[in-house]
Amino acid sequence: MTASTADDPLFAPLQAGELKLPNRIVLAPLTRSRAAQPGNVPTTLNAEYYAQRAGAGLVISEATNISEVAMGYALTPGIFTDEQIAGWRLVTEAVHAAGGQMVLQLWHCGRMSHEALHPGTPNMAPSAVHCDGCQVFYVDDAGQGGLRPVSPPKAMTKADIDATIQDYVTATRNAMAAGFDGVEVHSANGYLLHEFLASNTNQRTDAYGGGIVNRVRFLFEVMDAVLGEVPAGRVGIRVSPLFTLNGIDDANPAETYGYVAEHLSRRGIAYLHVADTDVMRGAEPQMEQMLSFTRGKFDGVVMLNGAYTPERAREALRNNDGDCVAFGRLYLANPDLPARIRQGGPYNAPNPATFYGGGAEGYTDYPTLE
Numbered sequence: 001m002t003a004s005t006a007d008d009p010l011f012a013p014l015q016a017g018e019l020k021l022p023n024r025i026v027l028a029p030l031t032r033s034r035a036a037q038p039g040n041v042p043t044t045l046n047a048e049y050y051a052q053r054a055g056a057g058l059v060i061s062e063a064t065n066i067s068e069v070a071m072g073y074a075l076t077p078g079i080f081t082d083e084q085i086a087g088w089r090l091v092t093e094a095v096h097a098a099g100g101q102m103v104l105q106l107w108h109c110g111r112m113s114h115e116a117l118h119p120g121t122p123n124m125a126p127s128a129v130h131c132d133g134c135q136v137f138y139v140d141d142a143g144q145g146g147l148r149p150v151s152p153p154k155a156m157t158k159a160d161i162d163a164t165i166q167d168y169v170t171a172t173r174n175a176m177a178a179g180f181d182g183v184e185v186h187s188a189n190g191y192l193l194h195e196f197l198a199s200n201t202n203q204r205t206d207a208y209g210g211g212i213v214n215r216v217r218f219l220f221e222v223m224d225a226v227l228g229e230v231p232a233g234r235v236g237i238r239v240s241p242l243f244t245l246n247g248i249d250d251a252n253p254a255e256t257y258g259y260v261a262e263h264l265s266r267r268g269i270a271y272l273h274v275a276d277t278d279v280m281r282g283a284e285p286q287m288e289q290m291l292s293f294t295r296g297k298f299d300g301v302v303m304l305n306g307a308y309t310p311e312r313a314r315e316a317l318r319n320n321d322g323d324c325v326a327f328g329r330l331y332l333a334n335p336d337l338p339a340r341i342r343q344g345g346p347y348n349a350p351n352p353a354t355f356y357g358g359g360a361e362g363y364t365d366y367p368t369l370e
C-alpha cells in the first residue's frame, strides 16, 4: 500500500534549533565498531554506510570518543587526532553529497572501560564505584578481542574534571572542522556524564556530588563549554532517564531529569533526545513515564527513541509526545527507511551477529527496495 505522505506526521518538516529536518525520521546513534586500526579512524566504508542512510531528517553518528581515556570499547572511532578528523570528513562529505545532515555524538565512557584501552591511565568516574558484572570489549595483551569485566575506576580530581571539559571543547571543535552540522552530547546509557547524574554512581562530597544542583554541575559545565564552540541551535543532548543497565540506579530520575530538561531548555539547545534504551534487553517501553517529567520542562524539540515502529512513531507525533523519532535497529537494517515507511514496508530484519565489528557484511549490504 502506498500511503500519502501529506498527512503523515513523520514526513512533516521540522526546525530543530538551526537544523532544518526535511522529515522526522532520525538515524539513532549506533556503535558499529568498524573504525580502521590502528588509530580508530573512520573510513570510506563508514562513509558509505552513513551516506546510505542520508535520507533521514537527521543522521546521528555512532558514539565517538573525545579522548583516549574516554574510550571504553575497541574499534570505536575517536575525534581527537588529525587522522580521525580527516576520516570523519570523508563521512560528512558523503552524507552532505547525498543530501543529508549529520551531527556527531560526543562520548566519554567513564567507568565503562578497561585500562588496556588507555594504558597507564585508570578509568575516570565521579567516584571510585566499580561496576560489578559490567563488561566492555577490548583486545588483551595476547591480541585476543573479547567482552571482559571493566577495570576499577578512579574518582576524578578537580584537575581531571577541568581536563575532561577541555577534551569536550577540543572534540567539539574537531567535529565542526570535520564538517558536522552539530553535535549531540551523550549523557545516557551509564557512561561518564550519566554517572555524574545518577545518585548511586556519584558519591562525591564536593561541589560535583550530593544534591541535584551538584550532580548536574559537571554536565552543565560540559554543555556550556560545548556551547562556547557551536551555536546552541546545533547542539543536542541524549539522556536515558530510566536506564538500569551498566549498573545505573538513580534514586529520583524524575527530579534529576526534570531539572536537566528545564535548565537545558533555558540554554536554547536544538533538541532533547529521550532514549528508552532498556528496550534493547527486551524491557517494556517506559517512554510515557520519562516524558511525564521531561516533556513539559523542555521548550525545544524533543526526540523520542526506543522500540518505535513507524506506526507507534506516528501515533506519538500525533499525540504530541515528541517532535521526531530516532530509529535504531530498524534503520540499521533498512538504509532507505524513509522510503520504506512512505510505502508501508516491507522491512529487512536486523542481524545482531553483525552489529559490532567486521566489514561490509551486515553493515553496507542491507538491500534497498530497488
Ligand SMILES: Cc1cc2nc3c(=O)[nH]c(=O)nc-3n(C[C@H](O)[C@H](O)[C@H](O)COP(=O)(O)O)c2cc1C
Binding pocket: 028, 029, 030, 031, 032, 061, 062, 063, 105, 186, 188, 189, 238, 275, 276, 277, 279, 280, 305, 306, 307, 308, 326, 327, 328, 329, 330, 355, 356
Ligand atoms: C548496535 C547498537 C549500537 C548502539 N550504539 C549506541 C551509541 O553509540 N550511542 C547511543 O547513544 N546509543 C546506542 N545504541 C542505542 C540505540 O541508539 C537505541 O537507543 C536502541 O537501539 C533502541 O532503539 P531502537 O529500538 O529503535 O533500536 C545502540 C544500539 C544498538 C542496537
